[in-house]
Amino acid sequence: MSITFTVAPPGRRHRPLRLAEAMRLGPTGLRPYFQPEENGGSEELERYAGRKTDEIISRLGISPYSGRGFEFTYQQGAYTVRVLTPSAPNDWRIALDFLSALARHFGASVVAENGDNFTAETITSFDYSGDIRAGLMAFLRSLESGNPAILVQGVNVDVSLNREILDHIFRSDSPANAFGDFVGPPQHTDAHFASQMAARAPDGSIQGLYTLTEGVDTVLPHSPTLPPHIRQQVGQESPVDWELALVGIDGPDDDPESFSSLGAVDFAAAFRALPPRKVSRFDADRIYIRGLNRADIRALLDSGRGA
Known part of the structure; x- marks a missing residue:
């Protein structure tokens, strides 16, 4: 489950940005998260950031705030941002800020997968609470069907969620923030x-x-x-x-x-x-x-x- 947004640059002949160029648009601190086999330190990071966005699907985020991050690539004439369901509120805020920066840079609109259009100014007000709630309810149905735990993909480490943890999330004042507190901090531990x-x-x-x-x-x-x-x-x-x-x-x-x-x-x-x-x-x-x-x-x- 996920929600996908696209930003299509105007004109018929567009050169896809390199990843470093796209990240410089903002927000500040945006970085790619590597798969373990790709993680070769600062030199490898520099090489990776130099690749064209139509050659790779990157997972982007900001340390120490991202929990699941978001996917970013260029395909079929548009930049695509994919946010997993559910993602932490921080992941959503960073992804929406990045979409806003892309839209502003190209003078283009942001189009959600359901066809809704947003400007660089309105996309940051996108209501993602329903998507987080839907994702948590999907987790609940999976656990109720007999699965003992669910593995939630994170930017650095996957975390396992069971019924006890999910019940605690639902009992909190803000289940969305509680999910963010569960998935986010483990990604940036020094342990x-x-x-x-x-x-x-x-x-x-x-x-x-x-x-x-x-x-x-x-x-x-x-x-x-x-x-x-x-x-x-x-x-x-x-x-x-x-x-x-x-x-x-x-x-x-x-x-x-x-x-x-x-x-x-x-x-x-x-x-x-x-x-x-x-x-x-x-x-x-x-x-x-x-x-x-x-x-x-x-x-x-x-x-x-x-x-």
Whole structure:
């Protein structure tokens, strides 16, 4: 689900703008968000921004405000902006400001997919509340049909939404803003997303591992599971022994010699022993852990011994 708008430059011979040219029209801070395989730093960003808009479909937004961003390309003689349903209010405001800038630059109107026309001045008043509400209701129907969770695409990271989170959104004074608060902040966190490691031990058992480092904000799963392709390799019925490896830092964090293993504990036991003051929900499937100190880590190690 989405809503698409177009801006068609007048004249029959139009040279499509390069992405950098389009972004300079505004609003200030507009940037592309790359897929992981494309993200090569500032040099890669510069090359990407130099491409013509008829060659790529970009996802644009502004850090740290965008949640889902919006798609932008040039096709069939018009610039196209596509806003996903539902998107956060910030995504809508940025997309509408960009459409206004495009329309003003080309002296053209903005045409919505239903045929409604807007000027550079009136497009910023487009009422997007109904689209957000329709998207949230679609989520509700999906969850009521038996889906345990919905994966919501974000500019940097996808977030999982379940019935509990959606009910909280609907109970808020502004469900649109509450959805924005759910999908937006995770896109711009500096936390480390812990990677999963799994291997078969000499005795044939499957060992799964995540790492938690002292002082580092970390995102961990509530209940670890193997990805489908790994599960297929090891067998659907093979149990997995999940552990949490704990790493200490004694010295500068840019020096590899500063890091040392403090031990490993049963994942579920460590999860139960995490200090509540440092744990918050990231999404339906993950938790956010603010950097633990050495005393916190010792408590986790003790919990593992007692498991």
